[in-house]
Amino acid sequence: MLSKKTKYGLKALTYLAQKEDRNPIPIGEVAQQNNISQKFLESILLTLRRTGVLSSKKGKGGGYYLIKEPSKILMTDVIRALEGPIAMVPCVSLNFYEKCDDCPDEVSCSVHKLMLKVRDSALEIYSSNTLADLL
Amino acid sequence: MLSKKTKYGLKALTYLAQKEDRNPIPIGEVAQQNNISQKFLESILLTLRRTGVLSSKKGKGGGYYLIKEPSKILMTDVIRALEGPIAMVPCVSLNFYEKCDDCPDEVSCSVHKLMLKVRDSALEIYSSNTLADLL
């Protein structure tokens, strides 16, 4: 299940991308227009800023704005930053790999085998879609 | 993230499928051989029985056994029974559809649009893989 964090993050990014200009948009506006708790959204946008997807301007007239073209913002990056691993089990994760403690042999593990295919298909979608594709 | 329930269920099914014959195998054996809590596995196998994937025999010499050829057991059915919806958001789920309460218009929703693609790719994998493919 997709977390609200990711869902809200995607909606916020979409909202910013839809604006013609790239002027800073205050969090409050984004939150209100998308039915998101403002405080919750704050932390989400902060994460996205650290990821390098958007930047912010403080003070009056400040807010958040994209620093890349929507067509350059890959879903892989957004999902990994907000949701975490794309893989459904750590033992098939590229960026968050971890060994299962209950599984003696990864190679012969049926779950591993299946989830590898699922990961690849998800990765195929996320890496071939950008923010521009969601508009 | 894949739940342990699903993970254990898949491992148990694999274990049963690997046996040459289709004699009942007691839960205890399946649990032990796969490092699964026996009590937890009980409820998982019960679910799979209700789904029609396997059957059980009570009493001494009893246990669980497959009632279909592994090549006839689709991953879509197993995943839906144990994990629930394949879709990552209810608004793109085929079998567990639900409207988002925060989203005014599904058609124009960017999250909806992306998750539709993700669902389709996952469905493609799950519906083209059977238990036999995991062995």
Add this chain to the structure above:
DNA sequence: GTATTACCCTATTTAATTAGTAGGATTTAC
């Protein structure tokens, strides 16, 4: 320079879900 705006950050609380446990009832083989 000052007031205002809005980002920045940490900690806490609440709610929901998942994972696992407990205990007993029922069925069957021998």
Add this chain to the structure above:
DNA sequence: GTAAATCCTACTAATTAAATAGGGTAATAC
């Protein structure tokens, strides 16, 4: 009858997600 096994309900513990609280800090308009 007894032992071995499934079946079933309810409860508890642990983890994670979601949201809230509250203040701190920086930048900007005027």
